[in-house]
Amino acid sequence: MPDDFTRAESAAQFLLSQTKLRPKIGLVLGSGLGAFADQLTNAARIPYSQIPAFPRSTAIGHAGQMVIGKAGDIPLAAMQGRVHLYEGYTAKEVAFPIRVFGRMGVRAVILTNAAGGINLEYEQGALVVVSDHINLQGHNPLLGPNDDRLGQRFPDMTKAYWRSYREATVEEAGKLGMTVYQGVYAAMLGPSYETPAEIRYLRTIGADLVGMSTISEAVAAVHMGLKVLAISCVTNMAAGILDKPIDHREVLETGERVRGQFEALLKAVLPRIAADFEV
Numbered sequence: 470m471p472d473d474f475t476r477a478e479s480a481a482q483f484l485l486s487q488t489k490l491r492p493k494i495g496l497v498l499g500s501g502l503g504a505f506a507d508q509l510t511n512a513a514r515i516p517y518s519q520i521p522a523f524p525r526s527t528a529i530g531h532a533g534q535m536v537i538g539k540a541g542d543i544p545l546a547a548m549q550g551r552v553h554l555y556e557g558y559t560a561k562e563v564a565f566p567i568r569v570f571g572r573m574g575v576r577a578v579i580l581t582n583a584a585g586g587i588n589l590e591y592e593q594g595a596l597v598v599v600s601d602h603i604n605l606q607g608h609n610p611l612l613g614p615n616d617d618r619l620g621q622r623f624p625d626m627t628k629a630y631w632r633s634y635r636e637a638t639v640e641e642a643g644k645l646g647m648t649v650y651q652g653v654y655a656a657m658l659g660p661s662y663e664t665p666a667e668i669r670y671l672r673t674i675g676a677d678l679v680g681m682s683t684i685s686e687a688v689a690a691v692h693m694g695l696k697v698l699a700i701s702c703v704t705n706m707a708a709g710i711l712d713k714p715i716d717h718r719e720v721l722e723t724g725e726r727v728r729g730q731f732e733a734l735l736k737a738v739l740p741r742i743a744a745d746f747e748v
């Protein structure tokens with residue numbers, strides 16, 4: 470079996486052969502947030518099943534295609550849906566699309582997700598810029614021999630979530646009259662939601678949000694020298710905070726409800742990130 474670098478390279482070349490656009494920004498759209506990519510213009514829409522070596526999503530609410538198109542005049546590569554560890558994929562497989570982005574020439578990734586709110590200041594529907602993460606998944610996409618063509622053995626994670634992108638997001642949200650928080654995202658393996666005791670533990674160790682995605686992707690992105698912005702949509706308050714069970718339908722519905730705000734924020738932030746790569 471060819472190595473990850475070679476597989477990512479061939480998937481990247483395949484994707485680039487489907488479009489004349491050369492995006493510098495890659496976007497991963499999480500549960501209930503995929504519709505943004507429907508609006509891209511000049512778009513090539515490529516089902517994951519057609520992309521060599523690409524993992525396929527089995528989660529409800531994830532469409533499973535790559536859309537390469539333009540948001541205004543900014544070329545973007547957007548994933549409608551991702552795969553998760555809880556589907557049985559390895560962290561390397563989960564991170565593979567980020568490797569492909571990197572080999573396509575993408576320089577910054579925007580990772581989005583649905584998350585449970587642990588911080589009691591948050592409310593359902595809040596948007597939170599991830600400032601840092603706590604990896605409780607027991608997995609890491611860099612496990613095994615390091616491929617120096619992708620990145621170095623021990624990547625520094627102190628600046629994983631790029632400060633100027635976070636600040637730009639908070640600033641743009643302000644201009645739109647929206648409140649956006651910044652918080653620490655803890656990732657669990659899933660697929661069961663957390664217990665109330667686990668949520669109390671996560672709050673104690675400094676987590677503001679909890680989810681089941683994003684971290685493997687962020688680690689692989691940092692490994693390749695890609696800058697990362699991650700935005701969570703608080704689709705529900707985490708287990709035990711409200712006196713009611715957590716329901717995946719509610720997660721999707723909240724994503725749908727804040728879609729307008731989320732899309733407005735993305736549109737405002739994209740030019741700020743694109744400006745980073747203009748020569």
Ligand code: HPA
Nearest residue numbers: 583584585679680681707
């Ligand atoms: N926990 C974990 N993942 C999630 C949640 C949650 O409460 N909501 C959306 N994704």
